[in-house]
Amino acid sequence: MRNKKKLNIVLAGQANVGKSVIFNHLTGLHQHIGNWAGKTVEKAEGTLFYKGYSIDVLDLPGIYSLTTYSLEELISREYIAVQKPDFVINVVSATNLERNLLFTLQLLELERPIVIALNMFDLIKHKGIEIDFQKLEELLNVPIVPTIGAQRKGLTKVLDSGIKLIRNSASKHKSLLKYGKEVEERIEVLIKDLANIKTLYPKRWLAIKLLEKDKAIEMLINNTGVLSKTKKLINELEKIHGHDSSIVIAQERCFLSSQILQKVMKITKPKKITLSEKWGNVTSHKFWGYLIMVTILLLMFLSVFQFGDWFSSMLEKIGSGFHTKWDAVFGVSVLASLAWSAIEGVIALIEIALPYIIPFYLILFLLEDWGYLARVAFLTDSFMHRMGVHGKACIPLILGFGCNVPACLSCRIMETERERFLTGFLTTLVPCAAVTVIIMGLVGKFVGIGWALGLYLFAIIVIFILGKIASKILPGEPTELIMEMPEYKQPNLKTVILQTWFRLKKFICIATPVVVISGVIIEAVRLLNGLPFIANLLSPITVNWLGLPSITGILLILGILRKELILVMLATLMGTTNFIEVMTPVQMITLALVSMFYIPCVATIAALWKEFGWKKTLIISLFEITFAIVIAGIISKILTILWI
Amino acid sequence: MEKELLLTDLEPNQKGEIVSVLGGAMATKRLADLGLSSGTKIKIIKKAPFSGPIKIEFYESRLVLGRGLASKILVKIIQNEE
Numbered sequence: 057m058r059n060k061k062k063l064n065i066v067l068a069g070q071a072n073v074g075k076s077v078i079f080n081h082l083t084g085l086h087q088h089i090g091n092w093a094g095k096t097v098e099k100a101e102g103t104l105f106y107k108g109y110s111i112d113v114l115d116l117p118g119i120y121s122l123t124t125y126s127l128e129e130l131i132s133r134e135y136i137a138v139q140k141p142d143f144v145i146n147v148v149s150a151t152n153l154e155r156n157l158l159f160t161l162q163l164l165e166l167e168r169p170i171v172i173a174l175n176m177f178d179l180i181k182h183k184g185i186e187i188d189f190q191k192l193e194e195l196l197n198v199p200i201v202p203t204i205g206a207q208r209k210g211l212t213k214v215l216d217s218g219i220k221l222i223r224n225s226a227s228k229h230k231s232l233l234k235y236g237k238e239v240e241e242r243i244e245v246l247i248k249d250l251a252n253i254k255t256l257y258p259k260r261w262l263a264i265k266l267l268e269k270d271k272a273i274e275m276l277i278n279n280t281g282v283l284s285k286t287k288k289l290i291n292e293l294e295k296i297h298g299h300d301s302s303i304v305i306a307q308e309r310c311f312l313s314s315q316i317l318q319k320v321m322k323i324t325k326p327k328k329i330t331l332s333e334k335w336g337n338v339t340s341h342k343f344w345g346y347l348i349m350v351t352i353l354l355l356m357f358l359s360v361f362q363f364g365d366w367f368s369s370m371l372e373k374i375g376s377g378f379h380t381k382w383d384a385v386f387g388v389s390v391l392a393s394l395a396w397s398a399i400e401g402v403i404a405l406i407e408i409a410l411p412y413i414i415p416f417y418l419i420l421f422l423l424e425d426w427g428y429l430a431r432v433a434f435l436t437d438s439f440m441h442r443m444g445v446h447g448k449a450c451i452p453l454i455l456g457f458g459c460n461v462p463a464c465l466s467c468r469i470m471e472t473e474r475e476r477f478l479t480g481f482l483t484t485l486v487p488c489a490a491v492t493v494i495i496m497g498l499v500g501k502f503v504g505i506g507w508a509l510g511l512y513l514f515a516i517i518v519i520f521i522l523g524k525i526a527s528k529i530l531p532g533e534p535t536e537l538i539m540e541m542p543e544y545k546q547p548n549l550k551t552v553i554l555q556t557w558f559r560l561k562k563f564i565c566i567a568t569p570v571v572v573i574s575g576v577i578i579e580a581v582r583l584l585n586g587l588p589f590i591a592n593l594l595s596p597i598t599v600n601w602l603g604l605p606s607i608t609g610i611l612l613i614l615g616i617l618r619k620e621l622i623l624v625m626l627a628t629l630m631g632t633t634n635f636i637e638v639m640t641p642v643q644m645i646t647l648a649l650v651s652m653f654y655i656p657c658v659a660t661i662a663a664l665w666k667e668f669g670w671k672k673t674l675i676i677s678l679f680e681i682t683f684a685i686v687i688a689g690i691i692s693k694i695l696t697i698l699w700i
Numbered sequence: 701m702e703k704e705l706l707l708t709d710l711e712p713n714q715k716g717e718i719v720s721v722l723g724g725a726m727a728t729k730r731l732a733d734l735g736l737s738s739g740t741k742i743k744i745i746k747k748a749p750f751s752g753p754i755k756i757e758f759y760e761s762r763l764v765l766g767r768g769l770a771s772k773i774l775v776k777i778i779q780n781e782e
Binding site: 151152154155158268269300302303306307310313314317337340342430433434435437438439441446447536537538539540541 | 725727728729730732733734735737738739740746748749750751752753755759761762763764765766767768769
C-alpha cells in the first residue's frame with residue numbers, strides 16, 4: 057500500500073464535456089494558467105486539499121484523439137505516459153457517449169489508473185437516453201462515477217474512487233478490450249520486438265501507434281529492425297483490409313465503441329425538439345443567424361465602449377489628481393519625472409484594463425459558456441476561409457477590437473502553428489479600443505462619422521487582403537474546421553468570472569514590465585530634449601511623404617507605448633483640442649490611418665513575442681511599419697488631389 | 701442501384717452512409733478518429749450559407765465540419781424508413 061500524501065492527477069477529455077467546470081469546482085482560486093514549456097499551449101494547473109491529500113490537478117487541453125494531429129494532443133499523451141500522474145480523471149459527456157468512448161479507449165491504452173466521470177448525467181434523461189453505467193464499468197474495467205459538473209454532484213466520489221484505485225496499488229490499468237484478431241496478432245508480434253527497447257511508454261501502446269504510422273513514435277523508437285518489421289506488418293494489414301493501416305485501427309476503435317454502446321445504452325423515447333434546439337436553429341439560420349450575430353456583436357461593442365468611456369474618464373480624473381500630488385511632494389526633478397513616468401505606465405494599464413478589457417472578457421466568456429461563440433464560428437467560417445483561416449479565428453479577431461493583447465493570446469484556439477501565426481498577425485491589424493479613440497476623436501469628430509466608419513471598413517478590407525496573401529505565402533496546408541456545436545446552456549457565472557480573472561492576470565503580467573520600461577526610456581529621451589531631434593529625423597517620412605506636421609514624428613514614437621497617446625499628445629503639443637484649427641481633414645485621415653496599422657503597441661509586441669518568438673514578432677512589426685507608411689502616403693496623395 | 705455522392709450534396713434531414721473518404725491520409729485519419737469512417741451513418745442537420753460548414757449528426761452527437769473536409773466524404777443516401 058502506498059501512503060503518499062501528495063497526489064498528481066490530470067483531467068482529460070474531449071472538448072465540450074464540461075471539463076473546465078469540473079476543474080474550476082475542484083481547484084477554485086488555487087489555480088494557475090501558464091504555458092507548456094516552449095509551447096503555445098495553455099497549461100492550467102491547480103491544487104486541491106481533500107481528505108488529508110494535497111492533490112495537484114492538471115487540466116489537459118480538450119482534444120479529440122491522442123494522435124499527433126495537434127500540439128495539444130501530442131502534449132497530452134506525452135504527459136500522461138511520461139510524467140505518469142497518479143490517476144487520470146477522464147471526463148466523458150453522457151450525452152455524447154459513443155464519440156467520447158473513442159477517446160477513452162485511446163486513453164486506456166496509455167495504461168494509467170483511470171476514473172471516468174460520466175458528466176452531464178442529468179441531461180440524458182431529457183434526451184430519452186438510458187445508460188447502464190455499472191455495465192460500462194465492467195466492460196471497460198474502470199470505475200465510473202456519474203457526475204453533474206455544473207451542480208458539483210459526484211465530484212467527491214470521483215476523487216474517492218481515484219484514491220481507492222491507488223490504495224489498491226493498481227499502478228497500471230489492465231484492459232480487457234481487444235481489437236480484431238488480425239490487428240491483435242500484429243500488436244503481439246510488435247510487443248515482443250519492443251521488449252528490449254527502453255522507453256517510458258507502455259509497450260502495447262507503442263505497438264498500436266507504430267501500426268498507426270505515428271511519425272512521432274517512429275522517431276522515438278528509431279530502431280531499423282523494429283521499423284522494418286512494422287512496415288511488413290502494416291503491409292499485411294493493408295492487404296487484408298484494403299485501407300490505410302491507420303484507418304484500420306481507427307475503425308477497430310469505432311467498432312469496439314459501438315459494440316460497447318449497444319450493450320450499455322438504450323434510447324427510450326424519441327427526441328423532442330427542445331427550446332434550446334429551437335434557439336440553436338434560429339441562431340444558425342441563414343438570415344436570422346446573421347442578423348442576431350450582428351446585433352449581439354454590436355451590442356457588445358457599444359456597451360463595452362460606453363461603459364469603458366465613462367469609467368476611464370472617471371479613472372483619469374483620479375489619475376490626474378495623483379500627478380499634481382506627486383509633483384507637490386517630490387518637486388520637479390529629473391528623477392521624479394522618470395519615476396512618475398513609470399507610475400504613469402501602471403496607471404495607464406489600469407485605465408485600459410479595468411474599463412475596457414474586463415467587461416469585454418466578461419461578455420465574451422459569457423457568450424462562450426452559453427454556447428454562442430461556436431455559432432459565430434459556424435456562420436463566419438466560409439468568410440474566414442477566404443483569408444486562409446477557419447471559423448474559429450473570428451474569436452481572436454473580435455477580441456482584437458477590444459485589445460490586441462488578449463486577442464494574440466487567444467490565437468491558441470487555432471489547431472496548428474501556421475493558423476496561430478496567421479491569426480495572430482491579422483489580429484494586430486484590428487483597430488483596438490485605443491485606435492478607436494483616435495479614429496473617433498480625430499476623424500469622427502472633425503471630418504465626419506462617415507469617414508470614420510470608412511476607415512473601419514478599410515481596415516477590414518486590408519485584413520482580408522493581407523490574410524489572403526499571407527495564407528498563400530506561409531508554407532503548409534490550411535486546416536479545416538472541425539468543431540463541436542455545443543447545445544445552449546445556462547452560463548456558469550463562476551467559470552466566466554474565473555476565466556476573466558486568470559486572463560486579466562496574464563495580461564497584466566505581460567504588459568506591465570514592457571509599458572513601464574519603455575515609458576521610462578521615452579521620458580528620458582524627452583528630458584534630454586531628444587524628441588524634436590527624432591521629429592526632425594522622421595520628417596522625410598512624416599512631412600514629405602505623408603504630408604503631416606513634423607510633430608507627428610513625436611506622436612508616432614509615443615504611440616508605440618499606447619496608441620491613444622497619439623491623440624492625447626497631439627492636443628498637448630498643439631495646445632488645442634480643436635484639431636480642425638491645426639490640421640486639414642486629409643492630414644487627420646492620414647494620421648488615423650498610420651496609427652491604425654503602423655506597429656502593434658509595446659504590450660502587443662510583448663504578447664506576440666511570448667506567443668511566436670522574437671523573429672516572427674520582428675517580421676510583423678517591420679512589415680506593419682512599412683505597410684502603414686506606404687498605404688497612408690498613397691491614400692493621402694489621392695485624397696489631396698480629390699479634396700481640392 | 702444506390703448513387704454515391706459527396707456529403708456536401710446531401711440536403712438537411714437527408715441521411716447517408718459513408719462509403720469512403722477521398723482525402724489524404726491526414727484528413728482520413730482525423731475523420732476516423734472522430735468516428736467518421738466507412739459505414740458510419742450521418743444525418744445532415746444544417747448547411748451554413750455561402751458554402752459554409754456543415755453540421756452533421758452521427759451517433760447521437762453533433763459536429764460541425766468545414767465544407768472542404770465534408771466534400772471529401774463520399775456517401776450513399778439512406779432512404780427514410782418512415
